[in-house]
Amino acid sequence: MGDFTVLAVSCIFVNNILLAQFLGNCPFLGTSKKMETAVGMAMAVVFVMVMAGLITWIVDHYLLKTLDIEYLRTVSFILVIASLVQFVEMFLKKSIPALYAGLGIFLPLITTNCAVMGVCLINIKEEYTFFQALAASLFYAIGFGLALIIFAGLRERIDLARVPKPLQDTSIGLVTAGMISLSFFAFKGMV
Amino acid sequence: MIESILFMVGLGGCASLVLSFASKIFYVYEDPRIELVEANLAGANCGACGFTGCSAAAEAVVRGDEPPSVCVISNKEGVERVAEIMGMEAGTAESPHAYNMCEGGDRATNRYRYLGIQSCKAMAVMFGGKRDCHIGCIGLGDCVRACNFNAVRIGPKGYPVVNDDKCVGCGACQKACPKDIIEVRTLSEKILKFNQLSDPLAPCSQTCPAEIDVPRYIAQIRQGQYKEAVRTIRMRNPLPLTCGRVCPHPCEEECRRGVEDEPVSINQLKRFASDYEMNSGKRIPIKCAPDSGRKIAVIGGGPSGLSAAFFLRRLGHQVTIFESMPKLGGMLRYGIPEYRLPKKVLEWEIQGILDLGVESFTYVKFGVDFGLGSLVAAGYNAVFIGVGAWKDYSLGIEGEDMEGGFTGIDFLSRASKGEELDLGKRAAVIGGGNTAVDCARTLLRLGLEKVYMIYRRTRAEMPANEVEIAASEEEGIEFVFLASPTRLLDKDNSKRVCRIEYLKMQLGEPDASGRRRPEPIEGSETVLDVDTVVTAIGQSPDSVFKERDPHARMTELELTRWNTIENDPETLTTTIPYVFTAGDAATGPSLVVDAIGGGRRAARSIDLFLKGKKIEPVKESLQNKRIPESIFSRVPGVEPVPRVRMPERKVEDRINSFDEVDLVLGEQNAHKEANRCLNCCRLCYNPDKPAMGPV
Ligand SMILES: Cc1cc2nc3c(=O)[nH]c(=O)nc-3n(C[C@H](O)[C@H](O)[C@H](O)COP(=O)(O)OP(=O)(O)OC[C@H]3O[C@@H](n4cnc5c(N)ncnc54)[C@H](O)[C@@H]3O)c2cc1C
Ligand code: SF4
Numbered sequence: 001m002g003d004f005t006v007l008a009v010s011c012i013f014v015n016n017i018l019l020a021q022f023l024g025n026c027p028f029l030g031t032s033k034k035m036e037t038a039v040g041m042a043m044a045v046v047f048v049m050v051m052a053g054l055i056t057w058i059v060d061h062y063l064l065k066t067l068d069i070e071y072l073r074t075v076s077f078i079l080v081i082a083s084l085v086q087f088v089e090m091f092l093k094k095s096i097p098a099l100y101a102g103l104g105i106f107l108p109l110i111t112t113n114c115a116v117m118g119v120c121l122i123n124i125k126e127e128y129t130f131f132q133a134l135a136a137s138l139f140y141a142i143g144f145g146l147a148l149i150i151f152a153g154l155r156e157r158i159d160l161a162r163v164p165k166p167l168q169d170t171s172i173g174l175v176t177a178g179m180i181s182l183s184f185f186a187f188k189g190m191v
Numbered sequence: 192m193i194e195s196i197l198f199m200v201g202l203g204g205c206a207s208l209v210l211s212f213a214s215k216i217f218y219v220y221e222d223p224r225i226e227l228v229e230a231n232l233a234g235a236n237c238g239a240c241g242f243t244g245c246s247a248a249a250e251a252v253v254r255g256d257e258p259p260s261v262c263v264i265s266n267k268e269g270v271e272r273v274a275e276i277m278g279m280e281a282g283t284a285e286s287p288h289a290y291n292m293c294e295g296g297d298r299a300t301n302r303y304r305y306l307g308i309q310s311c312k313a314m315a316v317m318f319g320g321k322r323d324c325h326i327g328c329i330g331l332g333d334c335v336r337a338c339n340f341n342a343v344r345i346g347p348k349g350y351p352v353v354n355d356d357k358c359v360g361c362g363a364c365q366k367a368c369p370k371d372i373i374e375v376r377t378l379s380e381k382i383l384k385f386n387q388l389s390d391p392l393a394p395c396s397q398t399c400p401a402e403i404d405v406p407r408y409i410a411q412i413r414q415g416q417y418k419e420a421v422r423t424i425r426m427r428n429p430l431p432l433t434c435g436r437v438c439p440h441p442c443e444e445e446c447r448r449g450v451e452d453e454p455v456s457i458n459q460l461k462r463f464a465s466d467y468e469m470n471s472g473k474r475i476p477i478k479c480a481p482d483s484g485r486k487i488a489v490i491g492g493g494p495s496g497l498s499a500a501f502f503l504r505r506l507g508h509q510v511t512i513f514e515s516m517p518k519l520g521g522m523l524r525y526g527i528p529e530y531r532l533p534k535k536v537l538e539w540e541i542q543g544i545l546d547l548g549v550e551s552f553t554y555v556k557f558g559v560d561f562g563l564g565s566l567v568a569a570g571y572n573a574v575f576i577g578v579g580a581w582k583d584y585s586l587g588i589e590g591e592d593m594e595g596g597f598t599g600i601d602f603l604s605r606a607s608k609g610e611e612l613d614l615g616k617r618a619a620v621i622g623g624g625n626t627a628v629d630c631a632r633t634l635l636r637l638g639l640e641k642v643y644m645i646y647r648r649t650r651a652e653m654p655a656n657e658v659e660i661a662a663s664e665e666e667g668i669e670f671v672f673l674a675s676p677t678r679l680l681d682k683d684n685s686k687r688v689c690r691i692e693y694l695k696m697q698l699g700e701p702d703a704s705g706r707r708r709p710e711p712i713e714g715s716e717t718v719l720d721v722d723t724v725v726t727a728i729g730q731s732p733d734s735v736f737k738e739r740d741p742h743a744r745m746t747e748l749e750l751t752r753w754n755t756i757e758n759d760p761e762t763l764t765t766t767i768p769y770v771f772t773a774g775d776a777a778t779g780p781s782l783v784v785d786a787i788g789g790g791r792r793a794a795r796s797i798d799l800f801l802k803g804k805k806i807e808p809v810k811e812s813l814q815n816k817r818i819p820e821s822i823f824s825r826v827p828g829v830e831p832v833p834r835v836r837m838p839e840r841k842v843e844d845r846i847n848s849f850d851e852v853d854l855v856l857g858e859q860n861a862h863k864e865a866n867r868c869l870n871c872c873r874l875c876y877n878p879d880k881p882a883m884g885p886v
Contacts (some may be wrong), residue, residue, distance in 0.1 A: 088208055090217040101247070
């Protein structure tokens with residue numbers, strides 16, 4: 001159990017996928033203008049990251065490793081994740097239309113999210129067991145959501161402030177992101 | 192090498208197999224139009240339309256929940272193509288346009304800037320409004336920044352001005368505005384807008400039963416834009432000429448100028464603008480929404496029926512009016528006398544409504560010549576009943592039915608039809624309301640020598656308008672107060688009235704209505720010599736349409752104790768789903784503006800009904816309520832300027848003819864009066880003054 005706590009702290013705070021590893025920056029900037037959108041995106045990421053983490057772990061262990069073709073990992077992961085998202089989309093549309101409507105456009109958008117890909121690759125690189133991989137994916141996703149929601153909250157406030165013209169919008173967004181990232185740096189001492 | 196290729200092909204094959212099976216298993220039927228519509232949306236998935244992505248927006252369009260113009264960034268052609276896919280003819284889709292509720296007002300002394308705040312939204316968040324006014328425009332231009340089409344700018348007066356040609360109706364400005372100052376609406380939406388608690392409304396607009404945007408048209412008159420002023424009035428009131436003459440203007444009672452000075456002569460200004468249109472001889476074109484193909488029957492051609500017909504027609508529906516009298520107009524024609532509302536004026540006004548394409552049949556009585564069944568069979572989708580209140584109450588005293596005894600409405604309608612009536616030389620009118628006053632003044636004009644008005648209470652309690660009472664005093668009508676008629680007497684059994692006997696009264700304890708109850712004084716019988724007695728003590732709706740209609744459904748229509756039609760005052764629905772009502776038939780005898788407001792409210796419900804939507808009351812409806820902070824009790828800085836007096840005809844001239852008594856204001860005076868308006872609740876920041884506070 002202790003292991004999982006450490007894993008959680010490490011994935012959510014110390015190695016936060018957005019703020020420490022700088023993956024998934026496009027949705028970070030693109031969907032953080034409004035709180036509502038940020039929450040939608042965070043939910044979709046949690047969902048897809050966990051699914052992708054699972055499937056890619058299985059593919060890696062039972063196909064790539066047994067066939068000794070690990071050098072095809074990146075390519076095959078892309079294929080698997082893309083099909084997975086498509087599949088999940090169809091499944092949700094038929095079976096859980098409410099969830100489908102909630103996640104809406106964010107689901108297909110994640111197909112090309114590097115954070116998802118990154119988490120899958122990290123899982124393999126760190127040689128996690130199946131359950132560790134599962135937990136790590138979930139925690140990374142939570143970390144992603146956390147950072148995104150904090151950022152969206154800040155940006156909504158910044159919208160009301162008087163920002164010099166050249167710094168408005170994305171520029172001030174990037175500056176803010178940098179500062180949050182710095183503050184997350186403080187977690188480095190924890191583990 | 193080979194194995195890696197084989198592996199990738201295999202993996203790809205598996206994935207596509209799984210996906211193709213999944214697409215069969217998880218197949219959900221989708222309207223093929225959704226895809227077509229989506230292809231014509233901008234495809235940015237920006238979510239600005241309020242949906243999660245373009246496909247969700249496309250679905251909403253196909254469901255019919257959203258107009259083809261749902262996408263905020265697609266251009267006109269895109270919207271037209273979507274309309275085409277949806278089977279609406281290209282171009283017939285109603286296009287929304289931004290509309291600025293706020294016409295600007297007096298300036299707050301300075302613009303207040305707190306630290307970094309430079310947006311309206313921030314200002315609204317920090318101060319719950321603005322420093323001087325909770326309601327008006329803040330003027331920092333969030334709407335300008337929100338507009339992608341450069342259609343909005345902050346005008347010289349500090350409030351947004353919309354360029355109609357550039358506006359695509361995307362709604363971005365409306366979303367950005369924290370004060371609901373700028374709104375994006377289609378014509379239908381504008382017509383069906385009702386006052387809400389959150390609207391920036393001046394006290395007068397809140398009070399007007401027809402909900403006319405008073406300060407807006409006054410401002411337009413001030414600027415010499417008379418046509419625009421008439422258009423503003425017509426958005427809410429199809430009978431401005433009539434109301435400009437006969438409305439007792441409840442709006443003027445709440446006028447804030449009245450707190451420090453005399454209220455603005457609002458109704459005179461309305462009359463000025465609408466008379467301007469009539470005298471110009473050219474009708475201002477009235478826009479209608481595209482045809483909907485629905486048919487509505489309007490029973491009764493009084494103000495409520497005309498109002499419902501006018502608004503329903505403008506919403507694109509096909510309307511037919513059925514009227515039992517020889518001509519349209521209801522009480523306006525057969526009740527209100529010529530000297531207050533000339534028939535020529537009424538004729539011109541009604542023709543304008545018919546010209547929109549409203550059909551009318553006269554001489555047909557609902558319940559007698561036709562009924563609910565025949566309307567349904569003829570393909571009418573909804574029925575509006577605005578039959579008014581035409582049945583006079585009688586006093587129930589001896590001798591009432593003798594020759595020379597009349598009832599109010601009966602007398603007025605016969606007089607206005609020009610019937611020869613044998614009236615003698617002296618007359619008494621019983622009652623103290625507007626109908627009674629109208630009867631008395633009409634009698635005087637018909638050449639009688641002496642006209643008495645007999646009323647149970649005193650002058651202070653008379654329900655008639657003060658102006659009317661004063662006018663009849665001037666004209667020489669004699670008031671007999673605190674008198675209750677007991678019988679009408681004839682001479683030598685001739686069955687012709689020659690005297691009226693009444694008991695004197697005194698005022699006792701206040702009754703439930705707070706007025707002191709008159710009590711008879713024993714043995715105080717007094718007699719007046721008169722040849723004609725008109726009883727005008729109130730009316731109720733004539734329910735013949737219910738009693739005589741053989742259609743089984745009619746039994747479901749419930750009436751109240753006062754014979755009015757049972758209805759929901761917010762939606763004006765009745766106990767039959769497709770029957771609606773308004774006006775005197777719904778409320779009991781009331782005012783023309785009430786009937787007009789009711790007609791529009793009923794039009795809204797009918798429109799919802801025809802579209803298959805649930806008929807719900809307007810959200811946060813203001814009906815009969817006030818926005819508390821807008822009824823300020825002091826208006827500093829107002830220098831008293833007396834209101835412009837209404838010109839009227841001299842007494843000697845007027846009692847000998849039916850010529851109109853009140854005359855219209857001249858242009859100069861109208862400007863003078865319009866300048867007295869304070870443009871309440873529309874106080875904005877002064878864009879020219881430097882900002883105050885820390886920067
Ligand atoms: C003498 C008098 C003076 C007034 N003065 C003023 C004033 O100065 N200011 C003011 O604001 N208000 C005034 N009013 C009140 C005002 O006229 C009414 O409130 C208003 O006309 C009500 O409109 P309505 O459409 O509900 O009914 P009405 O105007 O009564 O119209 C009803 C119409 O339905 C028709 N009808 C009735 N039964 C049938 C049937 N079975 N089939 C077909 N058609 C039918 C009638 O012929 C009539 O044309 C006055 C009223 C009277 C009587
Ligand atoms: S001053 Fe003008 S805006 Fe204010 S209540 Fe009177 S008419 Fe309406």
